[in-house]
Amino acid sequence: MVYDESLSFVYFGPTKIIFGSGSSTSELESEMSALGRSRAVVVTDPGIIKAGLAEKIIKTLGNKCIGVFSDVPQDTGIDVVNRGAAFARERGADIVISIGGGSVIDTAKCICILLTEGGSLANYEGIQLLTRPQTPHIVIPTTAGTGSEVTWIAVVYDKDKGQKILIVESYNAPRAAILDPQLTLKLPPLLTASTGMDAMTHAIEAMTSVQREPVADAMALQAIRLLSTYLPQCLKDGDNIKARGQVQLAATMAGWAFGNAMVGLVHAMAHSIGAVARVPHGVSCGILLPYCMDFNIGESEPEAIEIYAAIAQALGVSTRHDEPKVAAKAAVTEIFDLLKRIGHPLTLSGFGVKEADILKAADLSMADGAIVNNIRYVSGKDEVLEIYRKAL
Amino acid sequence: MATYNAFTQEWLDAWKQKIAESQEYKEIAKDWEGSVALICNADPSKNVPNPVYLFTDYWHGDVRDFLVCDEAKAQTGKFIMTGDYARWKQVAKKELDATKALMQGKLKLKGDLTYVVRNVKTINKVIDLLTEVNTVWPDDV
Numbered sequence: 001m002v003y004d005e006s007l008s009f010v011y012f013g014p015t016k017i018i019f020g021s022g023s024s025t026s027e028l029e030s031e032m033s034a035l036g037r038s039r040a041v042v043v044t045d046p047g048i049i050k051a052g053l054a055e056k057i058i059k060t061l062g063n064k065c066i067g068v069f070s071d072v073p074q075d076t077g078i079d080v081v082n083r084g085a086a087f088a089r090e091r092g093a094d095i096v097i098s099i100g101g102g103s104v105i106d107t108a109k110c111i112c113i114l115l116t117e118g119g120s121l122a123n124y125e126g127i128q129l130l131t132r133p134q135t136p137h138i139v140i141p142t143t144a145g146t147g148s149e150v151t152w153i154a155v156v157y158d159k160d161k162g163q164k165i166l167i168v169e170s171y172n173a174p175r176a177a178i179l180d181p182q183l184t185l186k187l188p189p190l191l192t193a194s195t196g197m198d199a200m201t202h203a204i205e206a207m208t209s210v211q212r213e214p215v216a217d218a219m220a221l222q223a224i225r226l227l228s229t230y231l232p233q234c235l236k237d238g239d240n241i242k243a244r245g246q247v248q249l250a251a252t253m254a255g256w257a258f259g260n261a262m263v264g265l266v267h268a269m270a271h272s273i274g275a276v277a278r279v280p281h282g283v284s285c286g287i288l289l290p291y292c293m294d295f296n297i298g299e300s301e302p303e304a305i306e307i308y309a310a311i312a313q314a315l316g317v318s319t320r321h322d323e324p325k326v327a328a329k330a331a332v333t334e335i336f337d338l339l340k341r342i343g344h345p346l347t348l349s350g351f352g353v354k355e356a357d358i359l360k361a362a363d364l365s366m367a368d369g370a371i372v373n374n375i376r377y378v379s380g381k382d383e384v385l386e387i388y389r390k391a392l
Numbered sequence: 393m394a395t396y397n398a399f400t401q402e403w404l405d406a407w408k409q410k411i412a413e414s415q416e417y418k419e420i421a422k423d424w425e426g427s428v429a430l431i432c433n434a435d436p437s438k439n440v441p442n443p444v445y446l447f448t449d450y451w452h453g454d455v456r457d458f459l460v461c462d463e464a465k466a467q468t469g470k471f472i473m474t475g476d477y478a479r480w481k482q483v484a485k486k487e488l489d490a491t492k493a494l495m496q497g498k499l500k501l502k503g504d505l506t507y508v509v510r511n512v513k514t515i516n517k518v519i520d521l522l523t524e525v526n527t528v529w530p531d532d533v
Contacts, residue, residue, distance in 0.1 A: 372509055
């Protein structure tokens with residue numbers, strides 16, 4: 001990608017990464033000690049408890065785990081955070097360990113703020129309002145998709161406002177993320193495929209965002225390479241721990257990429273169809289991704305073509321000698337093929353989405369903040385509707 | 393053409409007039425609702441001895457109050473943007489894109505980030521119109 005002399009950006013990636021099979025039990029205590037902490041509240045969800053994923057970790061902590069807050073739903077809210085913070089405060093927690101996916105991680109991020117700052121979470125809606133480091137947070141992700149373990153954004157639902165609020169705080173980036181591929185071995189095929197495609201979408205959209213920059217590109221390109229190679233292997237053999245680990249790393253790298261460069265049209269549309277028709281986020285990202293890529297290439301958008309040509313190389317379907325537009329189109333085709341290879345859903349109608357739903361979602365998409373970062377300007381909801389119809 | 397000292401009521405009035413007279417602004421900002429408080433941190437080395445509090449209010453393409461105010465009034469803003477003097481000057485002179493400044497942590501925002509991001513055209517137009525006001529900055533003196 002060519003950047004010109006006007007390039008100016010900030011790349012922020014402070015989270016320490018500890019990777020390895022079994023690391024969630026072998027490394028956690030020493031990471032806590034390194035932070036000078038000894039009173040951990042574990043934040044997780046009922047599904048993780050039921051699957052037995054948190055058991056060994058909590059046992060390893062022994063009396064350093066002073067409580068487990070597992071009351072986190074799929075879409076977290078301010079009320080959940082308040083309960084979690086009260087739970088942690090009553091027990092004198094000095095560190096939060098989250099074990100789970102995006103909702104658990106976001107809940108934990110917000111609990112950390114309330115433990116340090118007190119008050120109401122709604123007071124922290126915005127960007128960079130904090131002036132000091134927050135209660136330390138170690139993330140142990142159990143999915144390989146959201147990348148939330150390395151971002152400093154938390155999204156929670158505010159019932160009073162009837163909408164989600166965004167809290168963006170560099171002081172609240174997790175101190176460490178322990179990536180243990182063993183924790184993703186039990187991820188069922190649909191979740192493996194869809195969270196993997198969420199990660200792929202993060203990487204590709206970071207590269208085509210108007211906020212794109214070279215360091216985020218580097219993370220994104222490697223994430224794309226790893227996902228295209230190892231995600232199919234995870235679906236072929238869910239017990240392939242090497243493949244699981246590489247996909248986990250890819251999701252983290254994609255998290256760094258989009259955490260710095262943002263996302264675009266795919267996420268605007270995925271958020272919207274998720275709100276209207278409850279299509280799971282990763283599923284809608286995967287289904288919409290190739291159609292949005294095709295839209296961005298358009299008749300012949302030169303910047304998009306150059307970037308997708310680079311993505312095609314990372315996907316292994318092009319070389320630098322290929323004509324860029326041909327390569328860009330090959331990237332789109334390859335994403336369609338990848339979806340089929342990993343058994344990912346291919347249509348929104350397969351999740352019950354109807355024409356009436358996409359009419360509402362098209363309106364919502366135009367109001368979603370992510371859309372402004374899209375490489376190709378979206379002039380109106382008719383363009384969004386056309387993409388939804390292709391994906392229906 | 394008149395010249396105004398930055399952060400004065402006269403300067404704000406001139407800026408407000410530019411916005412009010414702009415048909416393009418009215419069209420771009422037809423959906424914007426709410427006030428934006430701008431807080432400039434003190435920087436004595438740049439002739440800004442005390443924090444500066446500005447309250448600007450917008451409603452569906454119209455401009456309402458534009459006030460040099462106190463901290464209490466500024467804190468009533470629907471959106472509150474805070475930054476160092478150097479950053480504000482860069483934004484006002486379009487040397488630094490306002491949205492990038494927010495996303496890069498060079499300016500702080502209290503309020504709904506998503507609303508601000510999806511109305512970025514409104515913000516950019518307001519800043520464009522500020523560049524049409526001949527301004528003397530504190531450290532230009």
